[in-house]
Amino acid sequence: xxxxxxxxxAILFATGYLVFAAVWRKKNAVNLALILGxxxxxxxxxxTLLQLSGVHGNILLRRIANIGVAGLAPSWFLFSIIFxxxxxxxRISSWRKDVFYVLCxxxxxxxxLPAQLLSVAIPQNEPMLITPVTLAWNxxxxxxxxxxxxxxxxxLANSTHAARWHIKYVxxxxxxxxxxxxxxxxxxxxxxxxxxxxxxxxxxxxxIAITLFxxxxxxxxxxxxxxxxxxxxxxxxxxxxxxxxxxLLALFHGRQASPLGFMSPSLFIVVVFLGGILLLVxxxxxxxxxxxRGFIQTHFYTDRYDYRQExxxxxxxxxxxxxxxxxxxxxLFSYCDTFGxxxxxxxxxxxxxxxxxxxxxxxxxxxxxxxxxxxxxPALLLEERSPMDADALEKxxxxxxxxxxxxxxxxxxxxxxxxENLAGIILLGPAIAAGDVFTKEDxxxxxxxxxxxxxALQNLQLAEELSQAKELEVFGKISASLTHDLKNHxxxxxxxxxxxxxxxHDPEFQEDMLDSLSTVHSKMIRLIETLRQVPRRSxxxxxxxxxxxxxxxxxxTLPGANIRIxxxxxxxxxxxxxxxxxxxxxxxxxxxxxxxxxxxxxxxxVTTENGKAVIRVQDQGCGMDQEFIARHLFKPFSSTKxxxxxxxxxxxxxxxxxxxxxxxxxxTPGAGSTFSVHLPLAKLxxxxxxxxxxxxxxx
Numbered sequence: 164x165x166x167x168x169x170x171x172x173a174i175l176f177a178t179g180y181l182v183f184a185a186v187w188r189k190k191n192a193v194n195l196a197l198i199l200g201x202x203x204x205x206x207x208x209x210x211t212l213l214q215l216s217g218v219h220g221n222i223l224l225r226r227i228a229n230i231g232v233a234g235l236a237p238s239w240f241l242f243s244i245i246f247x248x249x250x251x252x253x254r255i256s257s258w259r260k261d262v263f264y265v266l267c268x269x270x271x272x273x274x275x276l277p278a279q280l281l282s283v284a285i286p287q288n289e290p291m292l293i294t295p296v297t298l299a300w301n302x303x304x305x306x307x308x309x310x311x312x313x314x315x316x317x318x319l320a321n322s323t324h325a326a327r328w329h330i331k332y333v334x335x336x337x338x339x340x341x342x343x344x345x346x347x348x349x350x351x352x353x354x355x356x357x358x359x360x361x362x363x364x365x366x367x368x369x370x371i372a373i374t375l376f377x378x379x380x381x382x383x384x385x386x387x388x389x390x391x392x393x394x395x396x397x398x399x400x401x402x403x404x405x406x407x408x409x410x411l412l413a414l415f416h417g418r419q420a421s422p423l424g425f426m427s428p429s430l431f432i433v434v435v436f437l438g439g440i441l442l443l444v445x446x447x448x449x450x451x452x453x454x455x456r457g458f459i460q461t462h463f464y465t466d467r468y469d470y471r472q473e474x475x476x477x478x479x480x481x482x483x484x485x486x487x488x489x490x491x492x493x494x495l496f497s498y499c500d501t502f503g504x505x506x507x508x509x510x511x512x513x514x515x516x517x518x519x520x521x522x523x524x525x526x527x528x529x530x531x532x533x534x535x536x537x538x539x540x541p542a543l544l545l546e547e548r549s550p551m552d553a554d555a556l557e558k559x560x561x562x563x564x565x566x567x568x569x570x571x572x573x574x575x576x577x578x579x580x581x582x583e584n585l586a587g588i589i590l591l592g593p594a595i596a597a598g599d600v601f602t603k604e605d606x607x608x609x610x611x612x613x614x615x616x617x618x619a620l621q622n623l624q625l626a627e628e629l630s631q632a633k634e635l636e637v638f639g640k641i642s643a644s645l646t647h648d649l650k651n652h653x654x655x656x657x658x659x660x661x662x663x664x665x666x667x668h669d670p671e672f673q674e675d676m677l678d679s680l681s682t683v684h685s686k687m688i689r690l691i692e693t694l695r696q697v698p699r700r701s702x703x704x705x706x707x708x709x710x711x712x713x714x715x716x717x718x719x720t721l722p723g724a725n726i727r728i729x730x731x732x733x734x735x736x737x738x739x740x741x742x743x744x745x746x747x748x749x750x751x752x753x754x755x756x757x758x759x760x761x762x763x764x765x766x767x768x769v770t771t772e773n774g775k776a777v778i779r780v781q782d783q784g785c786g787m788d789q790e791f792i793a794r795h796l797f798k799p800f801s802s803t804k805x806x807x808x809x810x811x812x813x814x815x816x817x818x819x820x821x822x823x824x825x826x827x828x829x830x831t832p833g834a835g836s837t838f839s840v841h842l843p844l845a846k847l848x849x850x851x852x853x854x855x856x857x858x859x860x861x862x
Contacts, residue, residue: 165363166212166215166362166363166366167212167215167216169363169366169367169370170208170211170212170366171212172366172370173204173205173208173365173366173367173369173370173373174205174208174209174212176369176370176373176374177201177202177204177205177208177369177373178205180201180373180376180377181198181201181202181205183377183380184197184198184201185198187380188380192241192245193242193245193246196238196239196241196242196245196246197242197376199234199238199241200235200238200239200242200337200340201373201376202234202238203230203231203232203233203234203235203238204231204235204340204369205231206227206228206230206231206234207228207231207232207235207365208231208365208366208369209227209231210224210225210226210227210228210229210230210231211228211362211365213227214228222277222278222279223278225278225279226273226274226278229273229278229281230270230273230274232273232304232344232348233269233270233272233273233304234269234270234273235308235340235344236266236269236304236307236308236311237263237266237267237269237270239308239311239337239340239341240262240263240266240307240310240311240314241263242337243311243314243315243318243337244259244263244314246318246330246333246337247318247322247326247330248318262310266307269303269304269307272300276296280294280296280297281296281297281300298352301348301351301352302352304344304348305344305345305348305349305352308341308342308344308345308348309341309345311337311341312338312341312342312345315334315337315338315341316338318330318334319331319334328383328505328526329379329383330379332375332376332378332379332383333375333376333379335372335375336371336372336373336374336375336376337372339368339371339372340368340369340372343364343365343368346361346364347361347362347364347365470608470611473501473608473612474611474615476497477497477501477612477615478615480493480496480497481493481494481497481615481616481619484619484623486623486794487522487620487623487624487627487793487794488523488790488793488794490619490620490623491509491522491523492523492525494509494589494616494619494620495507495508495509495523495524495525495589496525497612498589498591498609498612499525499526499592501608501612502591502594502601502605502608502609503594503595503596503599504574504591504592504593504594504595505526505592505593505594505595506524506525506526506527506592506593507524507525507527507589507590507591507592508521508523508524508525508527508530508571508589508590508592509521509522509523509524509587509588509589509590510522510530510534510587510588510589510590511586511587511620512536512585512586512587513533513825513827514816514819514820514825514826515819515820515823515824515825515841516536517535517536517775517823517825517841518533518534518535518536518773518825519533519534519536519541519587519588520533520825520827521533522587522793523793525592526592527571527590527592528570528571530571532772532773533825533827534588535773536585538563539559539560539561539563539564540556540560540564540567540576540588541585541588543556543559543560543564544576544577544578544585544588545578545580545584545585547578548578548580549577549578549606549610550575550576550577550578550591550601550605550606550609550610550613551575551576551577552574552575552600552601553568553573553574553575555575556568556573556575556576571590571592572592572593573590573591573592573593574591574592574593574594574599574601575591575601576588576589576590576591577589577591577609577610577613578613579613579616579617579620580613580614580617581617581621586617586620586621587616587617587620589613589616631798703737703738703741703821703822704738704739704740705736705737705738705822706736706737706738706739707734707735707736707845707846707847707848708734708735708736708737708739708742708845709732709733709734709847710733710734710735710769710776710778710842711728711730711731711732711733711769712732713739713742713743713746714728714746714767714769714778715728716743717743717746717747717750718750718767720747721747721750721751721754724750724754724765725754725763725764725765726750726753726754726764726765726767727764727765727766727767728767728768728769729766729767729768729769730767730768730769730770730778731769731770731771732769732847733769733770733771733776733777733778733844734776734844734845734846734847735776735822735824735842735843735844735845736822736842736843736844736845737822737842738822741818741821741822742818742822742842744814744815744818745815745818745819745826745840746778746780746840748811748812748814748815749780749815749838749840750765750767750780752782752811752812752838753765753780753781753782753784753836753838754782755784756782756784756785756835756836757782757783757784757835758784759784759785763782763783765780765781765782766779766780766781766782767779767780767781768781771844772841774844775824775841775842775843775844776841776842776843776844776845777839777840777841777842778839778840778842779837779838779839779840780837780838781835781836781837781838782835782836782837783834783835784835784836785832785833785835786830786831786832786833786834786835786836787828787830787832787836788830788832792828792830796812796828797812797813797816797826798813812826819840819841819842822842822843823842823843824840824841824842824843825841826838826839826840826841827839827841
């Protein structure tokens with residue numbers, strides 16, 4: 164019999180996985196649920212194996228097996244409702260919580276009730292008829308595992324191209340475990356006994372599932388977050404599939420021959436089940452899917468793409484975007500999904516339009532630095548005015564571009580054109596199906612989508628600029644109104660001070676005066692000064708200034724701040740007063756961000772890069788995530804400080820842009836932030852030669 168050997172291997176796999184997960188995996192709810200699920204799998208196999216081995220104490224062993232299968236229900240259900248979901252704990256609906264609490268009672272019921280009342284004996288031991296209690300118990304287990312399959316399917320249905328690549332093997336493994344329980348328990352209910360020939364399926368699928376789990380943990384990061392659409396959650400193929408399976412099971416149950424005629428019904432079910440697992444893995448493989456699709460389109464269709472359908476699909480995606488971050492992601496996702504790419508990166512011009520910066524990316528490493536506007540990549544794309552594959556870029560781009568292609572495994576790049584200007588670049592990651600090359604149809608569709616992408620980006624940019632202009636206009640009106648009101652308050656305070664000459668000895672007047680002076684007056688004056696700092700384009704008095712000297716000068720205005728300045732003596736063409744405002748704001752922000760970490764030193768470095776003068780301000784504070792940087796950091800009137808107006812960094816960026824430079828930020832949550840100011844490089848005026856006449860001294 165095959166089962167004992169497979170069961171022993173499955174128990175070893177389960178034990179090894181528990182050790183691996185306990186030592187190397189993160190301690191969170193998802194991994195805890197996975198550990199519990201594998202533990203109960205091992206417990207179930209152990210109890211069943213010992214029963215078949217004829218070990219003394221059959222009732223106890225059946226109880227262990229019952230606890231094992233009962234423990235699978237709550238552990239895998241918990242896994243299915245929190246794995247890869249956005250804000251899993253906060254989004255768990257009340258009915259899911261209720262179901263989980265009920266399922267947690269299953270192991271307790273299995274431990275408390277007589278073992279022979281809940282489970283059917285294995286034929287080699289003592290046969291037993293199914294009682295109503297046994298039928299209800301096994302029916303509840305089947306319902307629980309079907310519900311687990313529905314939850315896992317909802318994760319798969321809502322996953323995007325990139326997320327599915329990370330989690331598909333974990334979903335296949337956990338789904339196979341649940342489907343195996345549905346198969347065996349339903350066979351038990353219909354056959355009134357456990358068919359020993361089917362038992363080998365369970366340890367076999369356990370071994371497959373644990374192998375898929377370990378492969379995902381080691382080779383792929385499964386810590387993705389997916390938003391589960393309520394609309395898609397109820398469109399389940401699982402319920403249909405399970406119903407079809409049970410119908411076929413009832414149809415062929417009791418027959419002496421399988422539908423094929425040359426194998427037993429039990430062997431037929433095993434072959435079909437394992438074949439279904441293999442088919443599921445193949446269907447979830449993007450590489451296999453694209454290979455099959457490409458074969459069909461090449462041999463059975465004249466055109467590779469249905470251009471109308473692709474255009475409508477792309478338009479539908481970008482029309483749902485509400486902000487620039489969503490639009491950037493939708494454009495990249497469309498290219499990845501349509502052309503079978505692992506990932507892609509979108510580069511957009513900086514504020515000074517002297518470089519192309521990383522605006523968004525899918526499954527790609529960030530660029531080490533911005534791509535200068537006069538580099539070989541932008542120049543080639545602007546000259547070619549169409550997508551270029553990696554081979555063409557390497558041949559014409561030189562060693563620097565070849566290194567970029569090799570480092571990021573690029574399959575090509577394409578321009579986003581605005582008339583005669585380059586409005587953006589999309590870097591195309593490696594193809595999912597190895598060996599795929601871009602055809603003329605690919606190039607044509609890429610070019611068409613690029614034109615639509617640029618139009619969408621331009622429209623959204625204009626809409627955001629119009630929105631900001633309206634906000635500034637409203638803010639200006641509010642500022643004028645508030646300034647008028649504040650002047651009235653100041654005038655009232657002046658009257659109080661004037662009356663103090665006559666009523667200074669009145670205790671009640673003293674109390675009122677002190678309250679007014681300590682709260683209203685100081686608060687309103689500070690607010691007036693803040694409101695007056697609304698950013699506006701003004702005339703700049705440009706001259707060469709030493710960035711290091713200016714940094715020391717600003718540092719002296721902040722007594723007590725732990726700021727260390729180092730680097731080269733580099734000069735920039737700048738307005739000294741305006742640039743001092745920028746450095747003051749950056750220094751204060753760095754100090755504010757680091758105050759909860761014991762005030763570690765703020766590192767300020769001065770250097771040159773790509774013909775620009777650069778000053779960097781690095782802190783070791785709380786850091787920021789990419790979503791906050793993209794959506795809020797430089798937006799006016801968006802502040803995380805309770806006392807801020809949200810115009811400081813917006814003003815800094817505008818000042819730097821007016822200098823013909825750019826302000827960049829790199830940040831990691833929990834590790835700190837680095838702000839880099841890039842300015843036109845200048846030369847300091849030479850110092851006047853010293854006179855040979857010695858200075859006169861006073862006797």
